[in-house]
Amino acid sequence: MDGIAAFLTQNIVYVYFFYGLAFFSLGLVVLLESGRASEFRFVRALTPLALFGFLHGAHEWFEMFHIFAAHVGGQTTGLAAEIFRLVLLSASFTCLLTFGIRLLPDAEAHPRASYGRVAAMVGVWLATVLIVYLRRRPTREELIVAADVLARYVLGITGALLAAWSLLRERHDFHLRGMSSYGRALLWAALAFLVYGTVGQLFGRPSIVAPSHVINTALFVRLFGFPVQILRGAAAVAITIMLGSALRAFEAESRLRLARANKARIEAQAAALEAQSRRTQEVEALNARLHETARELTALVEMSRTLSATIELNRVIHYALYQVAHSFERACCAALFLKQANGVPELAQVYFHPQIVQPETPPPFEALARRAIESGQAVGMDMAAQTLTIEELNADGRVVIGKPTARYHALAVPLLLQDAPRGSLVVMVGQDGKPFTGQDLNLLAAFARQITTSIENARLYQVVQERETRLAELFRQLVSVQEGERQRIARELHDETGQKLTALAMGLAALEVNLDGGELASARQLARHLREMSDQAIVELRRIMSDLRPALLDDLGLTPALRSLVQEFTMHHPEIKISFTVDRQAPRLASQYETVLFRVAQEALNNIARHAHATQVTIRLEHQAGRVRLEVGDNGIGFDPKMPPRHPSGSGLGLAGMQERVALIGGLWQVQSAPGQGTRITVELPIPAELHHESNTHSAG
Numbered sequence: 001m002d003g004i005a006a007f008l009t010q011n012i013v014y015v016y017f018f019y020g021l022a023f024f025s026l027g028l029v030v031l032l033e034s035g036r037a038s039e040f041r042f043v044r045a046l047t048p049l050a051l052f053g054f055l056h057g058a059h060e061w062f063e064m065f066h067i068f069a070a071h072v073g074g075q076t077t078g079l080a081a082e083i084f085r086l087v088l089l090s091a092s093f094t095c096l097l098t099f100g101i102r103l104l105p106d107a108e109a110h111p112r113a114s115y116g117r118v119a120a121m122v123g124v125w126l127a128t129v130l131i132v133y134l135r136r137r138p139t140r141e142e143l144i145v146a147a148d149v150l151a152r153y154v155l156g157i158t159g160a161l162l163a164a165w166s167l168l169r170e171r172h173d174f175h176l177r178g179m180s181s182y183g184r185a186l187l188w189a190a191l192a193f194l195v196y197g198t199v200g201q202l203f204g205r206p207s208i209v210a211p212s213h214v215i216n217t218a219l220f221v222r223l224f225g226f227p228v229q230i231l232r233g234a235a236a237v238a239i240t241i242m243l244g245s246a247l248r249a250f251e252a253e254s255r256l257r258l259a260r261a262n263k264a265r266i267e268a269q270a271a272a273l274e275a276q277s278r279r280t281q282e283v284e285a286l287n288a289r290l291h292e293t294a295r296e297l298t299a300l301v302e303m304s305r306t307l308s309a310t311i312e313l314n315r316v317i318h319y320a321l322y323q324v325a326h327s328f329e330r331a332c333c334a335a336l337f338l339k340q341a342n343g344v345p346e347l348a349q350v351y352f353h354p355q356i357v358q359p360e361t362p363p364p365f366e367a368l369a370r371r372a373i374e375s376g377q378a379v380g381m382d383m384a385a386q387t388l389t390i391e392e393l394n395a396d397g398r399v400v401i402g403k404p405t406a407r408y409h410a411l412a413v414p415l416l417l418q419d420a421p422r423g424s425l426v427v428m429v430g431q432d433g434k435p436f437t438g439q440d441l442n443l444l445a446a447f448a449r450q451i452t453t454s455i456e457n458a459r460l461y462q463v464v465q466e467r468e469t470r471l472a473e474l475f476r477q478l479v480s481v482q483e484g485e486r487q488r489i490a491r492e493l494h495d496e497t498g499q500k501l502t503a504l505a506m507g508l509a510a511l512e513v514n515l516d517g518g519e520l521a522s523a524r525q526l527a528r529h530l531r532e533m534s535d536q537a538i539v540e541l542r543r544i545m546s547d548l549r550p551a552l553l554d555d556l557g558l559t560p561a562l563r564s565l566v567q568e569f570t571m572h573h574p575e576i577k578i579s580f581t582v583d584r585q586a587p588r589l590a591s592q593y594e595t596v597l598f599r600v601a602q603e604a605l606n607n608i609a610r611h612a613h614a615t616q617v618t619i620r621l622e623h624q625a626g627r628v629r630l631e632v633g634d635n636g637i638g639f640d641p642k643m644p645p646r647h648p649s650g651s652g653l654g655l656a657g658m659q660e661r662v663a664l665i666g667g668l669w670q671v672q673s674a675p676g677q678g679t680r681i682t683v684e685l686p687i688p689a690e691l692h693h694e695s696n697t698h699s700a701g
Helices: 002-010 012-034 041-073 079-102 111-136 140-176 180-200 217-224 228-307 313-327 365-375 438-517 520-548 551-555 558-572 591-612 654-664
Strands: 331-339 345-352 378-382 387-391 410-417 420-429 577-582 616-624 627-634 668-673 679-686
Touching (some): 012 228, 079 111, 079 140, 111 140, 313 420, 345 420, 410 438, 551 591, 558 577, 558 591, 558 616, 654 668, 654 679
Antiparallel strands (some): 331 345, 378 410
C-alpha cells in the first residue's frame, strides 16, 4: 500500500492533469447545455457552474505545471504565481457558491440578495484570512497556504454543500415533468458534490489554520493510501458524467415541445377546417336572413328619422307608437308605459291602428308591461292559450332563449337605461292577423332601445329648460341681494362709521384749539375720548369686513371660521343654545369648498334667527375619506320642504341659493323638515384628492 502511495505521489502530475481535465470537461458540457431554451429553473443557473469548471480546471493545470517545473528544472514557485493560483482557486469556489445560491427558493424573486450572499461569503473568507494574519503574524508563504485552506473551508465546502442541496431540490421539478431518470442522475451528481466538498476540500495543505495542521493531505495518504487529488478527480469525473446525463433532459424537453407543437398544428388545421365549414353554414344562414335584416334596418332608420323630428316628450312618445304600429303589418295597437317611483307602470300613451280590426277583449297592456318591467326581459303572450313566455335578450337586444319560430299575439319589451328598467313598450296583433315571430320580437327590442334614448333626451331637455328658468330666477335674486347688501353696507358706513369719523374730525379740531390755548387737562380728556371713538370705528369696520368675508376662513380654515361664526351667533342670540362639533382635525380644503360650507352654515343660522323660533341648534362637521359632511339642525317651527319659505327681508338667497351653491361644485343637498318638527339641512361634498390643501395658502373664495 505504501508503494502504491509513493508511486502515485511521484506521478502526481498526471493526477493533476486528469483532475483538471475532468473539471474543464464539466465546464464545457455545462456551457454547451446552458444556451438551450428550457422551462427548467435549473438552466438559468448553469453559467456560474460552467465558470467553476473552467476556473477550477485551470487552477489544477496551473498547479500541475509548477509541480512539473519543480521536478524537471528544480524551479520553485514564486510569490506572484502562488497569489495567482490562490485567486484562481477562490474565484472557482465563488462561482460554485453562486451556482448553489442562485438555485435557492427565493433567488429568482430577489436576484440582488443572491449577489449579496455571495459577496458576504467572500467577505467572510477575507475576514478569516485577516484574523489569521493579525493573530499569528505568519510569513508570506504561510499566509498564502492559510488563505488556500480557508478558501476551501469557507468557499469550497459551503459551495459544494449548496450545490448538492440545490441539485436534490431540482429533482422534484424533474419528477413533476415525468423525467425521473434524469432526476436520478442529479441525485448521483449531488452525492459527488457532497463527497468533493466535505472530504475532498477538508483534507487540504498542512497550515497554521486548525484543523489543517492535523487533517491534511498527508493524513489522507496515511489513512487511504493514495493522494486526495485522486478522490477529487474521481468526484469531478462523477459530477461531469452525472450532470451530462441530467442535462440531456433539455434535449428530451425540446423533443417533447416539438411533438406538442406538431400536435397543436394538426389540431389547428382540424379546427380551421371545422371553422371553414361553420362559416359556410353561417353564410348560407346569413343569406337567408338578408331580406329580414333589410326590413329591420329600413324600419329602424325610419324610426330614427321619426324620433329626431321633435324633442318634446309627448310628441316623441306619439311618433314612436305610430311608427311601431305601422312597422308591423299585423299590429293593431301599440302602447308605452313608464315606470313610476313606486315601481308601478303607468300608461303614457296608446295608439290604435285605424286600418286593423281591433280585438274584442281589452288588450292586457298593463299585465304585459308589469311582467316586462319586473323581469327586465321581453315577454310574449299567446292570446288563445292566455300564457306568458319570458324571453331573455343578449347585449345586442336579440332573443337568446326561446324558439325563434315561437308565435305570439302580443309582445312587450322593457325600456332599459343602464340595465335599469324605466318602462315598457307593448304591441299587439289584430284579430285577423298572424301571430308575431321571434324576428318581430328582435325588431321590437331594437325599437325599445331607440325610444328609450329619445325619451331620456326629452326628459333631460325638460330638466335643462327648468334649470335655466330656475337659474334666471336665482340670478335675479342674486342681483337683488347684491344691491340690498350694498345698501346695507352703505347705510352702516354712513350711520355708524361715518358719524364716528365726522365726530373724530371735529374732536381733533377741538383738541387743536385746547392745545393752542394751553388747556392740557381738557386736551388729555378729549384725546382719550377720541381714542375710544376711533376704537369703536375700527370695531365697526372689522364687523362689516367680517360679514363680507371672514378673515379666519382664509387664514386658518373652515373649522376656526365656523367656531367664530357660532360665537358671534351666541353673542347676538343668547336665548338660543347652540352646539358645534367636529369629528376630527381635518386638512385644509380648496377655497371654493370651504366657502360653500361656510356660507351654507351662515345662511342657515340667519334663517334660524329670523324665522325658526328655535331654542336649540346643532352644527356637526364630519370629515371622511374623500368627502366632507355638514349638518345644521334646529328644534324650531319647521316648514313644508315642497313649499320653501320666502324671506321678505331679501337678506339672502335662502334655501334655493344654498342648494345652487352646493350643486355648482357637485355636492349633495338635503332638507328634512315638517311643520312643528324642526329643520335639518345636510350638505355632503365629494373632495377629490388633488383638491386637499397641505398648506394654508388659499385663494380668496
